[in-house]
Amino acid sequence: MAAVFTDLHTESGLKCLEKALSGKTYISGDVISKDDVKVFGAVPTKPGSEFQNVSCWYESISAVLASRFPGKAVGVKFGSPAAAPAPAEPAKEAADDDDDDLDLFGDETEEDKKVAAEREAAKASTKKKESGKSSVLLDIKPWDDETDMKKLEEAVRSIEMPGLHWGASKLVPVGYGIKKLQIMMTIVDDLVSVDTLIEERLTVEPINEFVQSCDIAAFNKI
Structure with a gap:
């Protein structure tokens, strides 16, 4: 060579x-x-x-x-x-x-x-x-059909941290009158851990009053 x-x-x-x-x-x-x-x-x-x-x-x-x-x-x-x-x-x-x-x-x-x-x-x-940022789609499920989804979304968007930006959202029916919140977010990879965000922010007090579970629906590098 x-x-x-x-x-x-x-x-x-x-x-x-x-x-x-x-x-x-x-x-x-x-x-x-x-x-x-x-x-x-x-x-x-x-x-x-x-x-x-x-x-x-x-x-x-x-x-x-x-x-x-x-x-x-x-x-x-x-x-x-x-x-x-x-x-x-x-x-x-x-x-x-x-x-x-x-x-x-x-x-x-x-x-x-x-x-x-x-x-x-x-x-x-x-x-x-080079990795830069990622685009993440979250599925956020309420406890039941009586959960106030407007307040649920407000609670989710209230989370602020360096490198995290919330984007568009919509409600998607999952059955029995229950709807889940699908919401986009953009993160700076070396500043935000999605797993940590879910475990330590989205599914703990006081947001867990509205949120029953949260899953990653899609994860793409930008």
């Missing part, structure tokens, strides 16, 4: 690597391989912020090589493409498929775990930002 990446001293080459690393910690996935070391040896310096995936990957490989070769340089500098100097010794040794001294596949060190954890935290943070 490493052979696919060429001209990594150019913008087009880095764009190719940036795309390949999207959603992954290393070239082959979540585990470092010799492909990573080979490609690392062809990248002249740590890329800028415009290549975020490559930049994070470059730091991870640098940290792994630094832990294997303490006190030695791990970067590779390029001049012009036609007169590129030889890679620094650690990267050259690491790129040799037959080098038995470089144990990239042994037990994970504390530094490896730290780098991986930071990478996963960054990915989780990005996912949270």
Whole structure:
């Protein structure tokens, strides 16, 4: 796979690597391989912020090589493409498929775990930002046909919290003269838990005077 990446001293080459690393910690996935070391040896310096995936990957490989070769340089500098100097010794040794001294596949060190954890935290943070909001449809059932549904809806809408916005509603017959309230709400995912909202707000005093039960009828990411 490493052979696919060429001209990594150019913008087009880095764009190719940036795309390949999207959603992954290393070239082959979540585990470092010799492909990573080979490609690392062809990248002249740590890329800028415009290549975020490559930049994070470059730091991870640098940290792994630094832990294997303490006190030695791990970067590779390029001049012009036609007169590129030889890679620094650690990267050259690491790129040799037959080098038995470089144990990239042994037990994970504390530094490896730290780098991986930071990478996963960054990915989780990005996912949270991308997840944004959700649209939720609730089915709220009264105790009986004598329950004042207007007051029930007023009690439901009286619940306020950051990230919660109530939307349209309607009454739907369920039988024996009883109607349930169907109501839409929009939530900010990392601020509102629907299960907690139901268990700790919608089905406890004083709202449980009107509400017998509450279920999630539909849940969609926006």
